[in-house]
Amino acid sequence: MIRSAVAPLRLGALGLAAILLLGGCSGSTGEPNAEAAENSPSSPSSSESTSPMESAAPSATPTPTAAYKPATAESPAENVPLPVMPDVAKEQSKEGLETFGEHWFDLVNYGYETGETSPVRAISAPDCERCESFYADVNEGYVNDDWIQGGHLRVISRGTQFIQTPEGRFQLILSIRQDASFNRGPNGKIYHEAAADEESSAFIMEATYVSDHWVVNLVENM
Template sequence: MFRTGFRSDDFSAARLGALGLAAVLVLGGCSGSGDDPGAEAAEGSNSAAPSGSAAATESPSASPTPTPTPTAAAYKPASAEGPAENVPLPVMPDLAKQESKEGLEAFAEYWYALVNYGYETGDPEPVRAVSADTCFNCLSYYRVLDSGYAESDWMMGAKLHLQDVSSNYVETDEGAFQATTLILQDDLHYYGPAGYIGTDPGNSTPAVQLMEAVFTSSGWYVVTLETLEM
């Protein structure tokens, strides 16, 4: 089960001021090099050249300065001091783009990675981009992020640990395919500029969720998600 509850307005009193977070990308400096000297040819003269004279030799070229490789700012997890920084956006694996049993299972893993990304950043858009409005658990998830990151608050934890993903890959009457997942979830802690706000307990006992997804011209798309009774 991923966290779908959200805080009451009782927490709003702990929100003070605004605290912005900047994700900094450090780029290397520009490369620089001097002008390469051109080859110098000996100029002939109308007078007779002295015996044994030779053309001037070509000057060696200056070694070019290597271009520094851009360095991404380091990832920093959330803590009581502040929200996570420089969280990498999960990349969809090629297998998850395939219309197959293995493709659906890989997509489900990718989808839950996007959920974890949202918990760390407060950004629901990656999940929203591959989920329909008919996914009511998704809508509740968006509300959690809206509440947890309102007015410079942030969240820590709530990470989902995917234990298993499987699909029998049988099409439903609605044209969707189902995948079941077995997941654990860490406790979810709320913080704000004034300090600690509260905690929602996670799930230390594995929970089973049923995902239904359809394959479109843009790839897999979640239409429903529900938690099953164990």
């Protein structure tokens, strides 16, 4: 299996600036005194009196994004960005499957850092055994105030012949290397640790294209 035990296999608004126009114009009232005042040299010119005044428009300030912080020996990761599936990964094509497979592993890494397994569940079949092992490992790694540090899975290469199996699946071969991992708890507690892979491992992924998206059915070591 993807190394675990429990080795990791844990989204403001911009204001719209409003411009307020204050307009004023003067005109003759028909009374002599008013007409004289209007034509008096001391009276403001027509252009001055009718010029609208704009209030200063407040500048829009983008809401700052909280900085990502990886897990350390003292605390779990913070503000981990959720990987966004590339558009090509939604295509039923050779390139689409390859990109989708790499994205699946990106979501596994997100699970290691956050304890969230729902993104992987959303694109994996209920009978995917390796997926179930991943869910269990992450859940155990984030019991109470525990967390997982490291264990990042790096896709070194991937490829497919894009030939459909009798079960209607497409196979993808990936070369994966995993970083060192630690299952940690408060006060320096370490429940499990595993060294980084010295060499990459080969994995086979089988996925089915359902309606308009891929679903992972199987992930196994070769």
